[in-house]
Amino acid sequence: MSGPWITGAGVLCATAAGVEDFARALRAGTSGIGRRGVDGDHPELRPLLSADLSGFDLRGATADREEPLRREASRVAGRSPRSVQASVAVALEGWERAGLHRAGVPGGRIGIVVAGHNLGGRFAEEVRPRYLSSPVHLPARYPLQFMDTDHVGTVSQLLGLTGEGYTVGGASASGNVALINAARLVESGAVDVCLVLGALTDLSDMERQAFYNLGAMAGGQATEPEQASRPFDTAHGGFVPGQGAACLVLESAASAERRGAAPWAGLEGYAMRLSGNGLADPSAADEADVMSRALRHAGLDPGRIDYVNAHGTGSPLGDETELTALRALFGRGGPWVNSTKGLIGHCLCAAGVVEAVATVLQMRDGFVHANANLVTPIGTGGRLVGTRSRPAAIGHAMSNGFGFGGFNTSVVIGRPDTF
Incomplete structure (x- = not known):
């Protein structure tokens, strides 16, 4: 096989915080879809359903990671938007599961490709009231944090990555677009290892409503939450948004063999x-x-x-x-x-x-x-x-x-x- 090996992974979603939890949830058919609250001033808002990361915080999500990276993650990303914190959490899991925390792969031979665009809609929605009340008190880091490249910058700083890196966007195909670009980086010899991050899309209420108005998103007002998402069923009525992030580590066979890493x-x-x-x-x-x-x-x-x-x-x-x-x-x-x-x-x-x-x-x-x-x-x-x-x-x-x-x-x- 001439393509890159997959040597590690990390994941966060509504049903699991980590790879092994995810495997168990998939086998059990666990649903992570629930009902959202509705703004009392806007009872007509839709959709009502979502598969959210409940109770997520960076410290808890990285509690099982080894020092000093766990401590450094809190320092580097402790005040970042939730979408960036989720990228940090899955990147650390993928990094450790690939054994890269013990490997001597130079940072210049490791790349990163982040799948996603328009990722921080809710973050912008949350910051806007501060701007309206007092523009001079807009957070100083906001110019960095509203850009999707903040995922690349934060994770590369945490892990010491100095190879090639960028973000890619292809709407709902962004994850595969990132995998393909990362595979090409490895195959071309530009890097030996490439982290592929599927970044959490943190939708604002306006963005959710827009998808619903387009007819793409399920409303769910008359449906039990866990029954709302119905791919390939005649009762399907649109997608239910889910909050999730994931990491796959792609690596050349030669690099993996040099450090004794087995392919997944x-x-x-x-x-x-x-x-x-x-x-x-x-x-x-x-x-x-x-x-x-x-x-x-x-x-x-x-x-x-x-x-x-x-x-x-x-x-x-x-x-x-x-x-x-x-x-x-x-x-x-x-x-x-x-x-x-x-x-x-x-x-x-x-x-x-x-x-x-x-x-x-x-x-x-x-x-x-x-x-x-x-x-x-x-x-x-x-x-x-x-x-x-x-x-x-x-x-x-x-x-x-x-x-x-x-x-x-x-x-x-x-x-x-x-x-």
Whole structure:
């Protein structure tokens, strides 16, 4: 296998604080979706549902990390916006799980790519009243903190990373866009190791309302929270937003072997293409094409894929389009298909990285997690996992990411014994 190895991971989401918690929650089919409070002055506000990080704080999230990085994390990011603090927490978990805290990899040979844009909407919403009441008392660090590059700066300072680094954006496909860019950095020899961070998108109330007005987000006013996210079910009514962040460590095989790091999986192939469309209507032909390109890049036939982690947001048009594309590529049988968003909501810019972690864990532990609330599947054909997890041997998997504005991405991941 010529692509980079995955040698570590970290994750935070509504159902788990850490990789092993996430694996258990996926197998159990735990839902993290709950009901939000509504501003008393604006009772018409929607949506009412979200899969939020409840009780998150940086000290608690890094309590199990080793010194001196745990103490340094509090110093560097203790007053950062929550989105940046979540990036720090998952980066530290991924760093330790990859064994990089014990390895002598020079900082100049380690890069970082952050998936996300427009990440701090709620932070800006919270700061604005201070500006309106007294502009001169706007926090001095706000010019740094409202920019998405603050994730790169803060994490690189904490970990001493001086290789290449940047942020990338592709709407809901941002996570896969980051994985692809990081893989190219490793493959080109620009770096030996690259941290890929799926950053928490902290939506403001106005941004949530905008998605709802567009018809993309579920309202949930007449629905039990855990039943609201329904990817591939005829009762789907839009996505439920989820707060999440994740880290994957990509590394060249030569670097990993030098320091004795075992691969969790390998990024065997990938593809990315635009639809030439600035709207929110996806194309089944383009989605099928990008999946086919990812397979060709991996050197695999469709029959070699055992599992697909679908984009599957619960949006009627998006679900129907993706299932049509999957049938075009794999036929009416094919690999197991599920959507992690039914359990943890749609993590937006972080979704692709969170779901790649979910894919690696299912591959490692030999199961496919449930498709939450899949009572009556849309159409026929396609091997959708039911409402309970089941054992599955996964040698090769595909993870899809599609975004508003015509972003189409797909990555192919292989189990270590397949390369």
